[in-house]
Amino acid sequence: MRRRRRGRNIALLLVLIALAALFYAISIVKLQHHAPF
Amino acid sequence: MSDRTAPLGPVDRGEKSPLPAYERVEIPWDTDVRDWIALLKPRVMSLVVFTGAIGLLVAPGRLNPVLGFTAVLCIAVAAGACGAINMWYDRDIDAVMRRTRNRPIPAGRIEPRAALSYGVTLAVGSVIVMFLAVNVASAAVLALSIGFYVFVYTVWLKRRTPQNIVIGGAAGAFPAVVGWAAVTGSVDLVPLVLFSIVFFWTPPHFWSLALYANDDYRRAGVPMLPVVAGAKETRRQIMIYTLLLVPLSLVPWFIGFSGAVYGIAALVLDAGFLACAVRVLCDRQDRTGISLTHDAPARAAFRFSIAYLFLLFAALAVDRLAG
Secondary structure: OHHHHHHHHHHHHHHHHHHHHHHHHHHHHHHHOOOOO | OOOOOOOOOOOOOOOOOOOOHHHOOOOOOOOOHHHHHHOOOHHHHHHHHHHHHHHHHHOOOOOOHHHHHHHHHHHHHHHHHHHHHHHHHOHHHHHHOOOOOOOOOOOOOOOHHHHHHHHHHHHHHHHHHHHHHOOHHHHHHHHHHHHHHHHHHHHHHOOOOOOHHHHHHHHHHHHHHHHHHHHHOOOOHHHHHHHHHHHHHHHHHHHHHHHHOHHHHHHHOOOOHHHHHOHHHHHHHHHHHHHHHHHHHHHHHHOOOOOHHHHHHHHHHHHHHHHHHHHHHOOOEOOOOOEOOOOHHHHHHHHHHHHHHHHHHHHHHHHHHHO
16 A cells, blocks of 8 residues: 555656656747747 | 436446446545556557657648657647546446456546546646647647547447447547647648548447457447447448548548658558458358357457558658658
8 A cells, every 4th residue: 555655656756747847848949939829 | 417328228227237336346545556547548548649649740840849749748648638538437337348347447446536537637738738838729629639539429429329439530530630730730631631541440440349349338338330230230331431441541642742652551551451341241150240250350350450550650651751
């Protein structure tokens, strides 16, 4: 049970980190093209 | 959403279901990460991601790789969201079918409401990110494809008509259009041709599966064509749709969008698919149409249909990128 919970928490953390990195990269690309949205 | 009627099912005719046990299973507080991944139907997702990526690759113009990756990710997440919502809605019939009864919801490993929230969040999130990162056209087509899969296929057609996967096949045909729209910001003839190829590929693909999963669908009351019209008629329909698919698959070559690499690949793959359909049609069967070969040709046709779509779209991408 504890191992499952730990596995789920780590997976969630990795997803959040990946999303933060992706949104950062999207922001940089959009700013380079002078087209926010 | 409240209308859960099906024409044939034990659950939906108001009879007591033989297998409603999942309603009483104690939901574990902790669920495995793999169950949450299983809710996204990863195998279906892989085909959707592939066709979406091909739509993006063959479209004229350029898209920043970060935005291209984001577009494909949004397509994948949207497909997964559809899978999760579909599993939430179909949890009663999934519990009855041998092929699906070990899915996270009917097995009691994920609470239905949690699965619905998960699916809706991912669906809304994928459309918003597509809109903000890529463009409004791709976000609109993505939203349309999610709505079509959830409301038109899952809620409306699946339990009502044997034509469920014919019309519902459109949901699986959208990703190539989304990929194209991500690059061009519009939809024109070529993505519609790609849409049509997947649309006409879907019936022979799913009916091949339905031929040998007939008992499962009958038990669950899903009116798949073999359940309603019988195996003989299903074999005939597989042949008809394969015959319609063949000329359609050659359209990108005829209109000059692709070259000889795609044309030859399409001809070879079409010959293979036609051979599979003929074998299904001529399968040894009894007077009622029940296969005497354990549906070996249908199993082979199902496997070939997956390879067909992968290879056809891969050939299109190779042709376009090399040319």
